[in-house]
């Protein structure tokens with residue numbers, strides 16, 4: 001299966017990118033692509049700009065990328081209890097191509113932050129709105145206190161209980177389950 005993984009963050013040192021990348025590596029036999037949303041940066045969405053620009057090529061490429069895979073893992077960074085501006089902008093432009101942004105793809109939604117909240121607020125927002133955007137969400141998981149629970153050097157989870165929860169979550173992406 002082709003699996004797309006990315007962080008809903010534009011940080012070059014994104015902890016959510018580390019989590020999404022590791023989560024994807026747990027899916028046996030998957031062909032993994034880790035996307036960087038910096039490669040899809042566009043002007044801040046406005047209806048005036050939409051009138052001017054139409055559907056930007058980068059939004060079309062992002063939409064096509066989603067359409068080309070069999071499963072998606074997104075890990076959401078939380079900024080002030082919500083999406084990062086970078087992700088929201090990409091999402092808003094893409095939603096104007098088709099509100100069914102996620103094209104009924106099986107998805108696992110993750111989120112992490114350095115604090116004990118584990119970006120659970122943005123994860124709840126993403127999970128709650130997912131059906132409106134044709135996301136077939138198989139599982140979601142918030143990882144609190146990232147630096148305590150994830151071994152950055154080794155690039156994998158050090159908290160065994162969370163690791164098992166992550167394994168269980170991504171297993172649900174397998175077509176047979």
Ligand SMILES: Cc1cc2nc3c(=O)[nH]c(=O)nc-3n(C[C@H](O)[C@H](O)[C@H](O)COP(=O)(O)O)c2cc1C
Nearest residue numbers: 009011014015016017077078079080081113114119
């Ligand atoms: C503007 C801003 C707002 C933030 N707000 C929150 C927040 O509401 N909740 C939270 O858990 N962390 C918050 N953080 C800390 C982020 O969780 C932290 O920067 C994390 O590394 C972001 O994920 P990323 O590394 O994948 O970009 C905030 C950080 C910034 C820069």
